[in-house]
Amino acid sequence: TDRITSICCIGAGYVGGPTCAVIAAKCPEIRITVVDRDPDRISAWNSDSLPVYEPGLDALVKRQRNTNLTFSTDIDRAIDQAQLIFIAVNTPPMPHTHGSSSMGAKPDLSAVSECARRIARVSLTDKIVVAKSTVPCGACATIAGMLRDNGQKGVGFSVLSNPEFLSEGTAVRDLLHPDRVLIGGDDRVAQDKLKAVYMHWVPEPRILTMNTWSSELAKLASNAMLAQRVSSINSISAVCEAVGADIAEVARGCGSDERIGQKFLRPSLGFGGSCFHKDIASLIWLSESLGLPEVAEYWHQVLALNRFQIKRFVARILADTSREGGLSGLGGRRVACLGFAFKEGTGDTRNTPAADVCCELLRNGAKLSIYDPRVPRHHIVDKLAMSAASNCDIDSVSVCSDAYSAIAGSDIVVVLTAWSEFRQIDWEQALKLMSQPAYVFDGQVVLDHGRLEQLGFNVFSIGRAHVTTQ
Ligand code: NAI
Incomplete structure (x- = not known):
């Protein structure tokens, strides 16, 4: 009864999937079942093309799937069999209340609460419940209250806060070599049991135990x-x-x-x-x-400065390109957008600055050819169509399968995600495919600007004084 040998993780997303794959690989004696209410997500985890792209994840999951890692939709059964349950469901911000000028937003904890109620209902033996989702301070106390109020008689629960610090794009590396692991709680025995799981691969000084509030707030x-x-x-x-x-x-x-x-x-x-x-x-x-x-x-x-950066980038594109030919705005111009993910190394487009830039360009009459090495075509279209509520014209968007087809026939290239492969583009060739004069706006400071200028591009890069004048 001392050591944890059976874990359930509710939520098979960017956090739940990679985290459990690493635990499974490092703890051969622990059986791990990752469950989700979304059957498509689970079948994707059981298929050849995983729902999350992370370097190194494919090999890891495919190896552990045959041994101690299972993906399932049978949530109740997995809870019942586990000694320790991770809650790794999403906690999106609540929609802004009408008329509020605050940028603050309470996170929506309904998915976390649903998990807590389900765990309370299903559990017939004592459980350690671990909040891995990012929750506001006090949430673990709320979860503990729900478990106490709704649990079966005689079943004990310990709630721990164990926030995740992985970054998308380097998730596997971050999980294998974390700077620190936080275990917040007030039950020393439960804290030690979770600590023993991490100690399979994390040096002890990096595992910090603390009170629940500190752990939640530190995240x-x-x-x-x-x-x-x-x-x-x-x-x-x-x-x-x-x-x-x-x-x-x-x-x-x-x-x-x-x-x-x-x-x-x-x-x-x-x-x-x-x-x-x-x-x-x-x-x-x-x-x-x-x-x-x-x-x-x-x-x-x-947050305000983050929005300012996009606003002034688009303003710069407008100011520099509408000097030519007397066209106002970007009417009729084709813009090649390189990158769409919110950062390199991932296919995730949640809150991607690229979508904001694309919408602004569309609103100013541009036609867009978008290429991203990892984001599926339909995600780009859906994302822009969703923002199109703010009247951008989705018919002016085409999604391309490589950088050259996006660049061909365009007047302007904008770099929206810092994928290193954009540095490898043959820009001499690219220039020939574009209308002249050709512009490059590097929103991610990844290209060799001196070389581009030599070739004859008009170049603007964030954070550099504007040198080229046509
Ligand atoms: P996600 O949206 O990729 O995955 C969450 C999963 O939970 C979804 O597959 C969803 O179907 C499932 N789910 C939701 N409610 C459920 C329920 N009641 N029962 C069963 N399954 C349910 O979210 P992601 O990105 O994995 O984030 C999870 C949490 O981890 C969030 O609180 C987030 O703030 C935190 N986090 C995320 C990081 C990231 O890089 N994405 C990094 C560190 C923390």
Whole structure:
């Protein structure tokens, strides 16, 4: 009864799938069942093409599936058989209440609550319930209350907070070599049991036990601080463009200070993905509800700066390209959009800045040819069609299967995701495929701008003073 040998994970998404694959690989004596209410997701995990793209994940899942890792829709059975249950379901922000000007948003915990009620109803033996989903402070206490109120007589529950710090695109590496694992709770025995699972591959000093509130808040604060770094370097990128500075040099100049560090100082179109927006909004909401409007306002600026970056990128495209030929806006111009995922290394498009840029370009009359190496065509179309509620013209969009077909016949190339393969494009060839004069707007600072200028492109890159004049 001491060691955990049976785990259930509810939620087979970006977090649940990779996390359990790694636990299964590192803990051969533990049987793990990942369950989800979405049967399509489960059959995809059981198929040849997994629902989540992560480097290294395919091999890992395919190996463990034959041994101690199972994907199933039978949630009740998996709960019943497990000693420890991870809750890794989604916790999206609640829609904004009408008329509220706050950027804060309470996360929607209905999926987490549903899991808690189900665990209470189904469990006939004691369970350790682990909140892996990012939840606002106090959520673990709420889960514990629900389990207590709805559980079978004589069945005991321990609730732990164990937030996940993996990044999409490097999930497997992050899970194999975490900087730290947090285990929040007030039941020492349960904490030690979860710790023993991680100790199969994580050095003990990296496993930090703490109280539940600290663990929940550390997750929100970590994401808020990472997002803040993105907004900080992006704010400086705008200053660079206005003077003669080059953001790459400034970032090197700052980052060489050990106290600052080089990581996460790349200027861009801003952060995206499912977590940063949601978790900052959650922190803002928490601060407001605790009567701390100054704190809320502080974090609000990180979100505001993120939107500013997209706005000024599009404004730059309009300003630079409508000088020619007397065309107003982008009417009739074809723009090749390279990249659509919210960052390189993933096919995820949740909150991708690329979609915002595309919508703005469409609204200004452009026609778009979009290419992303990992995002399926229908995701791009669906995403833009959804934003089309704000009247962008989805008929002006074509999705291409390689960079050259997107570039062919375009006037303007914009780089929207920092995929390294865009550096390998033969730009001399690309120039021949484009209308002249040809423009490149590098929203991710990934291309060799000097070389592009030599070839005859008009180049603009975030964070560099505008050098080319036609
Ligand atoms: P996801 O949307 O990819 O996966 C969640 C899964 O839970 C879905 O497949 C959904 O069908 C399932 N689900 C929802 N309600 C359910 C229920 N009542 N019963 C059974 N299954 C249910 O979400 P993702 O990205 O894996 O995120 C999960 C949590 O982890 C969120 O709280 C997120 O904030 C957090 N997180 C996400 C990270 C990321 O990079 N995506 C990183 C760290 C934390």
